[in-house]
Amino acid sequence: MAKSLASLTGLFFLTMAPPLSWCQPPDTGAKSQEERIQALEKRVEELEQLLRVSARKTELKEEENIEKAKTAASVTADTSGFTIRSNDKNFSLKIGADLQVDARTFTGGGNAGLTDQLLLRRVRPTFSGTVYKNVDYFFRPDFGQGNTVIYDAYIQLNYIPHLSLRAGKFKPPVGLERLQSDDDTSFAERGLPTLLVPSRDIGFQFSGDLAGRRANYQIGVFNGVPDNGLSDSSPSSHRDYAGRLLLTPFLPTEKSPLRGLAFGLGASGGNVDGVALPSYKTVGQNTFVTFASGVSAAGHRTRLAPQAYYYLGSFGFLGEYGLTEEGLQKASLRRTVAYRSWQTEFSWILTGELKSFSSPTPKHAFDPLHHGWGAVELALRVGDFAGERGLYDYGFVDPTKSPRRAHEWVGGVNWYLNRLVRLTLDYGSTTFEGGLPAGGNRLPEHVILGRFQLNFI
Amino acid sequence: MQIRNLTIAALASVLALIAAGPVKLLNVSYDPTRELYSQVNAAFAKQWKAKNGVDVQISQSHGGSGKQARSVLDGLPADVVTLALAYDIDVLAEKGHLLPANWQTRLPNNSTPYTSTIVFLVRKGNPKHIKDWDDLVKPGVAVITPNPKSSGGARWSYLAAWGYALKKNNGDDGKAKDFVTKLYKNVPVLDSGARGSTTTFAQRGIGDVLLSWENEAYLALNELGTNKVEVVTPTMSILAEPPVAVVDKVAAKHGTAAVAKAYLEFLYSDEGQEIAAKNYYRPQSPQIAAKYADRFPKLTLFTIAELFGGWQKAQKRHFDDGGVFDKIYTPGT
Incomplete structure (x- = not known):
């Protein structure tokens, strides 16, 4: 009984305990619970603040990065090379390269003395770009064939539209194919008229487009190098003046079939006292004309180079004539004599890309696993080179060693794997008139030229 | 002779058309002045057009004052600067030689048309x-x-x-x-x-x-x-004193020196001071300051x-x- 009473009492207190606790003032345990809730709320608030601060810092960092990106320089790598450029595009440095690995194989009985060879024809790193928006620079040395030569080094000011000023070492404005970049020519080696124009010279040149790109002019003053020559110094205090006017009357007319037509005239003139005499080479790069010993340049030299090209669809034509009329002296004999040359070349891109003065960009770059085969071009060139009779009659050139005339034809195929890489296979044949004792003709040169080329500038 | 006269007339017309085109100003300012200058610009353009018959288009650029000064130094073509503190304009004078060193003496109150705190x-x-x-x-x-x-x-x-x-x-x-x-x-x-x-x-x-x-x-x-x-x-x-100045070199290049000067002088006019006060900038004009006294609590300013x-x-x-x-x-x- 006593036990059951105790149980009942316990049950009473158990059931009544909660209501009683509500009626009483909060005990210590309840107070700390409320404080804990407040503390937790405060903690949550603090954590929320921390999260917000963190998010805001991220936001500010992103804004800062966007601001930085607005002024940061960009680095790009594409078909025109590797370029570092300031955000406003006023400053840039482009690094490019021109690498040509050649194989020359001479065939036929007349080539017994000629050496077949594999060689690095051109190894030219290129550094170019812009400073202060309107000033361009270009620097290109060549380490090919075991030599180190500065080919191009110039600054060009482009402040005035239609009137750029270039100073330094570069191609004087005379020959058409010479002014075409070597990665854009249709053959591994340029044609015979290029022998009669300067390669690179030091000087100043004004240039620009006129009449809405319907004409382009270049005019300048140079040291005056020999035909097909280049130099880093001046042989005399005389200067050569060179200029070219190229008309492209239909260039701005988008749909005209004559849009790809250009024709013009390049010329140079100046005193050649003290200037070295040139030698002339075949397509196989063998010398076929040298001047006799004791002969020197004396007096005036005039070069003329009428020129034209025409591109329509996949077809291309380029024609050029070259004349160098130069004063020569042997002992007391002084005469002005001339070399003349011409060439015509035709090209056809079999794969349908557009032919132009520049290399084609294949519609489908070479990628055999994805049916990309690049672009294929066929090309044919015919050319002639002849010296005036006086050269031989006056003894300026030895007719038993140097032919009076050379006639060449070259057929070739170019395989453009992509915009930068090209394989070339040319067959060139040069026949001669004269060049051997007793009026005999120098034996013909037959050469197979193969080239593997990487070029991006 | 007639052709010559016609040519001259045509050229004069072209020049007149060119001359009649809107004058463009760039005001490079600090961060919180967007609202102030959008109102000032509208009022000044209206006044200038009424007085001179020429439209004025005023562009605004805002950002941290020091950052804005650096932008002007780097070539941001500001005709006028309305920055947060004199030092930032001093930099333009000293490092950029864009305005004379005594620029602060060219307008009243040390070239400070309004103050703040x-x-x-x-x-x-x-x-x-x-x-x-x-x-x-x-x-x-x-x-x-x-x-x-x-x-x-x-x-x-x-x-x-x-x-x-x-x-x-x-x-x-x-x-x-x-x-x-x-x-x-x-x-x-x-x-x-x-x-x-x-x-x-x-x-x-x-x-x-x-x-x-x-x-x-x-x-x-x-x-x-x-x-x-x-x-x-x-x-x-x-006492914060945000000053203003014409950027002489830029204004001379743009041919906007006169209108830029007038633009800043407008800030000192009653109309300019009222716009400042309405935007809670403390006006320099005692009359306008008294008119808007209730907007600006009194405190000790050093x-x-x-x-x-x-x-x-x-x-x-x-x-x-x-x-x-x-x-x-x-x-x-």
Whole structure:
């Protein structure tokens, strides 16, 4: 009984305990619970603040990065090379390269003395770009064939539209194919008229487009190098003046079939006292004309180079004539004599890309696993080179060693794997008139030229 | 002869058409003046057109004052600058030679058409009970202010805090430094400009108090509403003097020198002063100041010349690289 009473009492207190606790003032345990809730709320608030601060810092960092990106320089790598450029595009440095690995194989009985060879024809790193928006620079040395030569080094000011000023070492404005970049020519080696124009010279040149790109002019003053020559110094205090006017009357007319037509005239003139005499080479790069010993340049030299090209669809034509009329002296004999040359070349891109003065960009770059085969071009060139009779009659050139005339034809195929890489296979044949004792003709040169080329500038 | 006359007439017409085209000005200003100058520009353009018959198109560029000055140095073609402090325009004169060194003497009141000060913007109900500068250094109070390296307003805030501590501690520089060090330990995030700090405080809900230009604080109050924020005016603060100047070289190049000068002079006119007062900038004109006296609570104001020896000295000691601010503030703490 006593036990059951105790149980009942316990049950009473158990059931009544909660209501009683509500009626009483909060005990210590309840107070700390409320404080804990407040503390937790405060903690949550603090954590929320921390999260917000963190998010805001991220936001500010992103804004800062966007601001930085607005002024940061960009680095790009594409078909025109590797370029570092300031955000406003006023400053840039482009690094490019021109690498040509050649194989020359001479065939036929007349080539017994000629050496077949594999060689690095051109190894030219290129550094170019812009400073202060309107000033361009270009620097290109060549380490090919075991030599180190500065080919191009110039600054060009482009402040005035239609009137750029270039100073330094570069191609004087005379020959058409010479002014075409070597990665854009249709053959591994340029044609015979290029022998009669300067390669690179030091000087100043004004240039620009006129009449809405319907004409382009270049005019300048140079040291005056020999035909097909280049130099880093001046042989005399005389200067050569060179200029070219190229008309492209239909260039701005988008749909005209004559849009790809250009024709013009390049010329140079100046005193050649003290200037070295040139030698002339075949397509196989063998010398076929040298001047006799004791002969020197004396007096005036005039070069003329009428020129034209025409591109329509996949077809291309380029024609050029070259004349160098130069004063020569042997002992007391002084005469002005001339070399003349011409060439015509035709090209056809079999794969349908557009032919132009520049290399084609294949519609489908070479990628055999994805049916990309690049672009294929066929090309044919015919050319002639002849010296005036006086050269031989006056003894300026030895007719038993140097032919009076050379006639060449070259057929070739170019395989453009992509915009930068090209394989070339040319067959060139040069026949001669004269060049051997007793009026005999120098034996013909037959050469197979193969080239593997990487070029991006 | 007739053809010649016709040609001259045609050329004159073309020139007249060219001459009649709108004059374009670029005002490079600091962060919180967007609203002020959009109103000033409209009023000035109207006045200029009425007087001269020529349209004026005024573009605005805003950002942290120091950053804006650097942009002008780097070529941003500002015809006029209306920056947060004289030092930023001094830089344009000294480093860029864009205007003469005595530029501040060319317009009244040291080329300062209106003044302002630094006040506090707190959350509704002022839960942290922030009444004066001392409350900002208490533990647990998060203070929002921009980076004094890039923001003119932040430099004024920093110097206001320093000046308060100096005055409170009888010129004890060490105690002032300790005070400002403690204050910046309570700054969780530094924006680059005043408008960014307002965003941090008002939009992102960070911090307990925003050190703000007086005009920016009232603008926030009007935009956010009294149910969200309150403006607290401390017992003392700094007299902030944001100056204006024509950038002579740029204006001469653009052929806008005359209109640029007139534009700045307009700020001193009654109309310009009223626009300033309406935007909570303290006008220099006693009449306009009296008219809008109820907008501007009274407080003790000290000047930068009085306590810091002018902007050149203050800048060199406190805000140049390696200065006091770099030593007392470590990012991320």
